[in-house]
Amino acid sequence: MGLKSWFPIPKSSGFSLANIPFGIISTSGNATQRAAVAIGEHCLDLGRLAVRDGFSECETKEQWQTVFSQPTLNSFAALGRPVHRSVRKYIQDLLREDTPFPQILKDNQELQDSCIFRQDEVTMHLPMQIGDYTDFYAGKNHAYTMGCILRDPKNALQPNYMHLPVAYHSRASSVVVSGTPIVRPNGQILENPAAEVKKPVFKPTQRLDIELELGAFICKPNQMGQPVPIAEAEENIFGLVLLNDWSARDIQAWEYVPLGPFNAKNFASTISPWVCLIDALEPFRTEGIKNENELLPYLQEKNTKNVFDIRLQVELTPKGGKPSVISNSNGKYLVYSFPQMLAHHTIGGCPMNVGDLIGSGTISGTDPGTQGAMVEITKGGKETIQLEGGEERKFLQDGDTMIIRGVCGNEEDGLVGFGDCTATILPAPKLYQ
Amino acid sequence: MGLKSWFPIPKSSGFSLANIPFGIISTSGNATQRAAVAIGEHCLDLGRLAVRDGFSECETKEQWQTVFSQPTLNSFAALGRPVHRSVRKYIQDLLREDTPFPQILKDNQELQDSCIFRQDEVTMHLPMQIGDYTDFYAGKNHAYTMGCILRDPKNALQPNYMHLPVAYHSRASSVVVSGTPIVRPNGQILENPAAEVKKPVFKPTQRLDIELELGAFICKPNQMGQPVPIAEAEENIFGLVLLNDWSARDIQAWEYVPLGPFNAKNFASTISPWVCLIDALEPFRTEGIKNENELLPYLQEKNTKNVFDIRLQVELTPKGGKPSVISNSNGKYLVYSFPQMLAHHTIGGCPMNVGDLIGSGTISGTDPGTQGAMVEITKGGKETIQLEGGEERKFLQDGDTMIIRGVCGNEEDGLVGFGDCTATILPAPKLYQ
Known part of the structure; x- marks a missing residue:
């Protein structure tokens, strides 16, 4: 049985008391960006709560007014996981039915009125100031399918793939929060790859695709030249x-x-606005895709339950049309964990900073209907996705809206969800025509 | 004939009045980081100069005390190139023999004493807060030689190479200022690539190398989704x-x-501490490597003199040994210009921010002794570099000190140089042994 709250939280909400994810909001009455947590269909304004002395009973003493009045969560993240744990538990204590501190919020209607907003009334912002963004390729099923499409099944995975988490540096400046429209990029395209003289044309991409991933934010820096040992990585x-x-x-x-990849990726990456703490995901720990190789010691984890059972879903809605779920995947379809990615990323001494973002790579299952990218679902654009209402897609069209969802657990114990990661595609700018 | 100064500037200095490069200093008496310009063997503390009303005659009115008291040049850069031009000219005016404002600095010994430091007495810092760092591959001779080493002369350049400036996102967090020691990275190495079972070992890199490049800092942002037209790119x-x-x-x-590339690059990149304004490099404009392809319109530049004649030199000094110049190259050995790189980078809508860094790629000539990387000089490690004093190198050893130098023009008109870009190699940390 999950924690019960005195505050109304729908059973179907991923923002149960078992979650308490952190984000950055602004409101029509107050344009200042500040921290908040999501509670059911509402959010609790932590900046305002701190100003109104709402953290007086929290066992961790910090300058909460300052920390939660920042325009990003970086200052809070930098306090470290023991502090995040303590604050999450304190907020759960404030909100649970048998709260030990009813005077602070439960019995204080005036404070509730000034600190609690409906989520559909607030504007969400990027939760973190992102220094560097790295995208891994740890979804083995995706990597294998892509290798089959680009090469052949016998050479689908490169020789290094099962020895190290392959990754590339991506672009931090174009990471945007859910809801931000995505402009279709123009670029160079080779329309006839088989031609002897290879001459690209300039046009909007005809193969705009999604990649269903999880992202992890770093909360603890490592000095340049000093790797993060795998046993300590999750605390970071x-x-x-x-x-x-x-x-x-x-x-x-x-x-x-x-x-x-370069311009094919750097025009945009969208993240969901609420950061789910690892502590909230802890009950959903599970084993990922088995790696038959013996990994080098710096990548060996004691706990084989190193990924999370997160039900992931991709939904596509054409402009004015009906939504169609085009994929159901799971966060466990990874062959490397985030601690392994972090240990590898830093093994040569690369410094990570608070707010750096690490992407998992596309998360696909092996069965039909579980792929995390349209290029996989359509086998490289050879097949067609049938949508509700009769439309078809190989890749995205202008006006299409994509939603990625992710949720763990059950209603009985309280769902732990991420909220929507969504965007609508805008037409490419007309250039040089 | 170049500008003459009332202040002693050695003829052999790259920091003549024709230059006026900007950097960030701190001093033993004042640990606060602030802006400065290099003048001969000295530097002029702009933070202090502004506090002491030294910008009173500058035609551009800004909050110079605030702008030049920042720990990076980002605020100054963001003012835009017309302002940089005006400030550079004003500083030249202050320092030239026939200064129109002798009362400000020339005849004010007390202000000179408090604002002018010997360069060997100051600590240099990273000049910019770098958001994203992108490394291009525009040194065609390098790309060709690497292709010959990795593939064969017939397929040395990929089909896309002459149509677009190839690039990858690199790591901003590990860009350090000249003088910072570089720790040799550990990592996965495949010692026997020909073996049927490919099993890497974990050890310090045995092939630590340099890449001789130019870097460009962005001073003007573009909105996400809005490309920078090539005609406007240089102003950015x-x-x-x-x-x-x-x-x-x-x-x-x-x-x-x-x-x-990922961990092979993200452990460190070193930059020289002084930013030479494009205006200072203007007289050294020249044509780069000719591209026989007709480029797509978004990459076509009107001015074919789109790169700079910068004499580049690489010097290696073993610990306790003598310096040896191992390469003499030139900034003109590029097939794409920085404006072309920026136009390409943003053509899909990628947003650039003030302080973003763009690397040119390794700059090599075609003649022996002009290569910008040891892997080229030694033909993939097959040959040996003979150093002064009898030592040999294929790649770098612990204790080796590298210096990259770059200078334009002649002593008569005033040299325009970058100062040293240097670092010493420290041993790899002992891990898992």
Whole structure:
């Protein structure tokens, strides 16, 4: 049985008391960005709560007025996981039916009125100031399918794949919060790859795609030259978000040799606005995709339950049309965990800063209907996705709205969800025409 | 004939009055980081000069006390190139023999004493807060030689190479200022690539290398979704620095498929501390490597003199040994200009921020002795570099000190130089042994 609250939280909400995810809000009455937590269909304004002395009974003493009045969660994240745990528990204590501190919020209607907002009344902002953003490729099923499409099943995975978490540096400046429209990118496209003279054309991408991923935010820096040992890596992770790493497959195919994807990825990546703490995900720990290789010691984890059982879903809605679920995947379809990614990322001494973002890579299952990218679902654009209402898609069209959802657990114990990671596609700008 | 100064500037200095590069200093008497310009063997403390009303005659009126008291040049850069021009000219005016404002500095010994420091007495810091760092691959001779080493002369350049400036996102958090020691990275290395079972070992890189590059800092942001037109791109560039993109070739060879280099590059990149404004480099404009392809319109520049004649030099000094110049290259050995790189980077809508860094890629000539990386000089480690004093190198050893230098023009008109971009190699940390 999950924690019961005196505050109304719908059973179907991913923001039960078992969750308490952190985000950054502003409101029509107060444009200042500040911290909040999500509670059912509402959010609790932590900046305002701190000003009104709402943290007086919290066992951790910090400058909460300052920490929660920042425009990002970086200051809070930098306090470290023991503090996050303590604050999460304190907020659960404030909100549970048998709260030990009823005078603070439960019995204080005036404070409730000034600190609690409906989520559909607030504006969400990027939760963190992101220094660097790295995208891994730890979804083995995705990597295998892509290798089959680009090469052949016998050479689908490169020789390094099962020895290290493959990754590339991506673009921090174009990470945006859920709800931000995505402009279709123009770029160079090779329309006839088989031609002897390879001459690209300039046009909007014809193969705009999603990538269903999880993102992890760093909360503890490591000094340059000093790797993060794998046993300590999870303490350096603030929490997880949903991540849609938008991809232009035709631009990617032409540009990506020999240094990897560039303009095919850097036009946008969307994250969900609420950061779910690792503590909230702890009950959903499970085993990922088994790696038959013996990994080098710096990548060996004691706990084989190193990923999370998160039910992931991708929904596509054409402009004016009906929503269609085009994929059901799961956070456990990873062959490397976030601690392994972090240990690898820093093994040569690369410094990580608070707010750095690490993407998992596309998370796909093996069965039909579980793929996390349209290029996989359509087998490289050869097949078609049938949508509710009769429309078809191989890749995204202008006006399409994508929603990624993620949720753990059950209603009985309280769902732990991420909220929507969504965006609508806008037409490419008309250039040089 | 160049500008003459009342202040002693050695003829051999790259910091003549024709230059006036900007950097960030602190001093033993004042640990606060603030802006300065380099003048001969000295620097002029702009933070202090502003506090002492030294900008009273500058035609551009800004909050100079605030702008030049920041710990980075980002605020100054964000004012835009017309303001940089005006300030550079004003500082030249203050320092020239026939200064129109002798009362401000020339005849004010007390202000000179408090604002002018010997460069060997100040600590230099990273000049900019770097948001994102992108490394291009515009040194065609380097790209060709690497292609010959990794593939064969017929397929040395990929089909996309002459159509677009190839690039990858690199790591902003590990960009350090000249003088910072570089720790040799550990990592996964495949010692026997020909073996049927490919099993990497964990050890310090045995193929630590330099990459001789130029770096450009962005001073004007573009909105997400809105490309920077090529005709406007140069106005978005604050200035250039020397850049050493340290590379671990053995780690790179194993990890880089299919998404590009990662840990082979992200342990460190070194930049020279003084940013040379594009205006100072203007007289040294020249033509780069000719591109026989007709580029797509978004990459076409009117001015074919789109790169700079910068004499580049790489010097290696073993611990306790003598310096040896191992390469003499030139900034003109590029097939794409920085404006072309910026136009390409943003063509899909990627937003650039003030302080973002763009690397040119390794700059190599075609003749022996002009290569910008040891892997090129030694033909992939097959040959040996003979150093003064009898030592030999294929790649860098612990204790080696590298210096990259860059200078334009002649002593008569005043040299325009970057100062040293230097670092010493420290041993790898002992891990898991």
